Amino acid sequence: MELKKKQLGYQDFEGFVRDVDIIKGELNMAFVGGGQGGSKIVSELIRLGYYGFIYNTCKKDNDYVEDILKSIDSDKKHLKYDILTLDGYEGAFKDRETGQRAIIDNQNKIKENVIEAKPLREADFVWVVVALGGGTGNGSLNIISQTISKLRSKQKFNGTRPTVGVIAAVPEGSSFHKIEKNATDAINEIRALQKKKIIGSCILIDNDKLMNDYINSQENTKRYKEWTAYGNLVVSRILAEINGVLNLNSSETFDKSEALDILTLPVMLSLGKMKITKATNFNKDTGLKGEEEYFDNLIEEALTKYNVLADGYDIRFAFNPGLIIVKKTNSKVLTDRQAQIIRNCLRKKISNSMAEKDHFGIHFTKTTGTYKKPSEEDEAIIYVLLPFLKLPKRINEMVERINNKVNYKKSIMKDYEEIDLGNTIDDFNIIDETVSSTPSEENELEDLDFSKLGNTDMNEDLDEIINPQNSDDKESQDGDDFPDIDLGDLSELLG
Numbered sequence: 001m002e003l004k005k006k007q008l009g010y011q012d013f014e015g016f017v018r019d020v021d022i023i024k025g026e027l028n029m030a031f032v033g034g035g036q037g038g039s040k041i042v043s044e045l046i047r048l049g050y051y052g053f054i055y056n057t058c059k060k061d062n063d064y065v066e067d068i069l070k071s072i073d074s075d076k077k078h079l080k081y082d083i084l085t086l087d088g089y090e091g092a093f094k095d096r097e098t099g100q101r102a103i104i105d106n107q108n109k110i111k112e113n114v115i116e117a118k119p120l121r122e123a124d125f126v127w128v129v130v131a132l133g134g135g136t137g138n139g140s141l142n143i144i145s146q147t148i149s150k151l152r153s154k155q156k157f158n159g160t161r162p163t164v165g166v167i168a169a170v171p172e173g174s175s176f177h178k179i180e181k182n183a184t185d186a187i188n189e190i191r192a193l194q195k196k197k198i199i200g201s202c203i204l205i206d207n208d209k210l211m212n213d214y215i216n217s218q219e220n221t222k223r224y225k226e227w228t229a230y231g232n233l234v235v236s237r238i239l240a241e242i243n244g245v246l247n248l249n250s251s252e253t254f255d256k257s258e259a260l261d262i263l264t265l266p267v268m269l270s271l272g273k274m275k276i277t278k279a280t281n282f283n284k285d286t287g288l289k290g291e292e293e294y295f296d297n298l299i300e301e302a303l304t305k306y307n308v309l310a311d312g313y314d315i316r317f318a319f320n321p322g323l324i325i326v327k328k329t330n331s332k333v334l335t336d337r338q339a340q341i342i343r344n345c346l347r348k349k350i351s352n353s354m355a356e357k358d359h360f361g362i363h364f365t366k367t368t369g370t371y372k373k374p375s376e377e378d379e380a381i382i383y384v385l386l387p388f389l390k391l392p393k394r395i396n397e398m399v400e401r402i403n404n405k406v407n408y409k410k411s412i413m414k415d416y417e418e419i420d421l422g423n424t425i426d427d428f429n430i431i432d433e434t435v436s437s438t439p440s441e442e443n444e445l446e447d448l449d450f451s452k453l454g455n456t457d458m459n460e461d462l463d464e465i466i467n468p469q470n471s472d473d474k475e476s477q478d479g480d481d482f483p484d485i486d487l488g489d490l491s492e493l494l495g
Contacts, residue, residue: 003371006072007047010223011233014241014275014381015374016326016365022244023049026256029243030123032148034140035092035099036061037131037169040228044236047072051080051119055110055144057089057102057136084113092135096182099139107450114147121151124256125163125263128199132183133171141166142189143450149198150448161264162200166190167235169205170310170395177402184402187391194266201262201269201387204395205235206310238271238308242383245324245363251336254324254361262322262359265387270313272384274298274306277377279332292341299345302384312393313386318353321346322385324361328368334380336362342382354389 002018013022030051033042039054043065046052056062062085073079086106092098103110120126128145130137149164157163168186171179193199213234214220214227224230246256262269276298303315323346325339334342339362347358369375391399 003048004072007049007078008371009047010229011044011048011237013237013244013371014326015367015369015371016248016381017241017244017371018367018374019365020244020247022240022247026246027243027259028122028124029239030119030126032120032126032128032144033137034128034130034144035134035137037134038129038137039065041129041167041169041232041235043069044232045239046079046081048236048240049079050240051117051123053082053084053114053117053120055084055086055136055140057086057099058091059085061091080119082113082117084109086110086136092139094134094179094182096135096139096185099134099136100143101139102136103140103143104450107448110144110147110450111448114151120148121155123163124155125165125260126152127165127167127203129167130186131169131171132186133169133175133179134182138182138186141168141186142193145193145199147448157200157260157264160197162197163260163264164198165200165263165269166193166202167205168202169207169231170398172207172211173394173398180398181402184399187395187399188403197266199266200264201267203269203271204310204392205231206312206392206395207231208394209307209309209311210234234308238273241273242271242324242385245326245361245383248326248363248365250361250363252360252362254322254359254363258322258359258361259385262320262385262387265319267319267387267389268313268391270310270384270386270388270392271308272302272306272382272386273308274302274382276333276380276382279378291338292345295338295341296345296348298382299342299349302382303346303349303386310392310395312395313388314390314393315350316353317388317390318350318355319387319389320355320357320359321350321387322359322383324363324383324385325380326363326365326383327380328366328378329364331378331380333378346384359385 031042031045031053033039033052033054035056036058039056039061042052042054046069054062054065062083066083069079069081086102087109088105089098089102092102114120126148128141128148130141132138132141145164145166149162152163155163168190170183170187175183190199190202194202210231211227214224214230220227220230224233242259246254246259304311307313323343325334325342327334327339343358343360366376367374368377368379390396
């Protein structure tokens with residue numbers, strides 16, 4: 001696949017992307033972007049060729065995104081997207097209640113446009129992408145996630161797990177209390193949605209990490225005007241590259257079903273990446289032990305230092321990992337035998353975690369370097385998809401701090417009574433038993449009332465998440481409470 005210069009923009013990929021199609025691959029992904037933050041991330045994926053459905057309360061923001069996309073493809077022959085401006089609002093001003101009201105007030109418009117967006121129904125997996133500090137994306141996350149999940153109720157993985165996930169940008173640590181409270185409310189909702197089997201995995205984007213990565217790199221600060229532009233490219237890059245790997249030839253294959261087995265888990269999903277650019281000469285006297293120690297340290301770095309979007313996950317709460325190695329067929333930088341050593345090192349690292357199995361692939365490329373500057377040098381890339389049952393440290397500390405505020409529970413429950421937040425999927429009838437694109441089903445969402453997407457059950461789940469009981473199965477091994485899914489419920493959640 002060849003990306004046009006305008007289409008690529010400032011983006012660059014690993015060289016192997018020249019050998020594959022990152023869009024028409026094994027895994028067909030589509031994206032729904034809400035608000036300013038979500039729409040900008042999704043616009044980067046649209047320009048690469050993925051389908052994107054963007055909605056916002058601010059017309060100016062939508063016009064800005066559409067102008068960029070039209071500058072790449074003026075008549076939409078190559079890029080596929082829909083952009084929806086919600087009526088009656090000129091932005092949500094980082095107020096999640098305003099975002100919720102905007103969604104409710106525009107429910108008919110949203111349902112009509114969602115039904116017409118066939119890629120949202122036909123994709124293997126759909127991501128709902130929002131920034132958690134605002135406004136439109138934050139306030140709409142719960143209702144939009146439920147709507148997309150119900151629309152895709154016939155596309156469950158293995159018949160039980162939803163093929164809808166969330167990508168959520170968490171505001172930086174210097175944010176005001178209101179912004180952190182917005183994010184905490186949304187994270188509590190995400191966990192409740194996972195517990196209800198409405199969504200699968202959630203990829204958290206820690207803005208603190210991306211900002212620091214940007215500031216600490218002279219190359220990044222020269223190339224990108226601001227850290228947010230850099231961050232949007234990082235998110236789209238890692239998703240597209242991992243999708244592209246699935247199309248490479250392999251000796252051991254990490255395929256679509258294995259990817260979906262991870263993406264549909266009710267977990268926080270960490271994405272790691274590191275590159276090996278030179279062979280290591282091991283001392284003959286140390287033998288295999290020295291080699292194992294080297295790769296043990298390497299996988300440790302892959303799990304801690306080279307997380308792309310968020311740091312601080314606790315390895316004790318890791319679940320079924322995915323490990324993908326991309327290299328040349330006869331690589332001396334990393335042989336097939338050494339790739340197996342890396343797999344064994346990963347297994348040892350998570351041996352005391354909640355993991356039950358792993359997914360592994362060795363995929364081959366002819367092209368290394370980068371997409372813009374390809375080469376034939378001997379290199380290897382390691383991708384790690386690691387699910388976690390707990391939040392990463394900084395974000396968990398933020399959630400705990402906000403949830404423990406005096407009268408927080410009382411105030412949030414009052415808010416939830418005023419604006420209903422969520423229902424179980426089975427409690428509202430959105431889609432008929434048969435799913436097709438026939439004209440008779442154009443109004444299949446007409447019975448869905450956004451203002452009634454709430455009941456006692458969802459509130460009880462939120463109450464439990466916000467105020468976890470001090471039972472053995474809700475505590476970490478060192479006694480710290482995490483506002484996350486109960487480990488005892490995992491088998492039920494996995495179907």
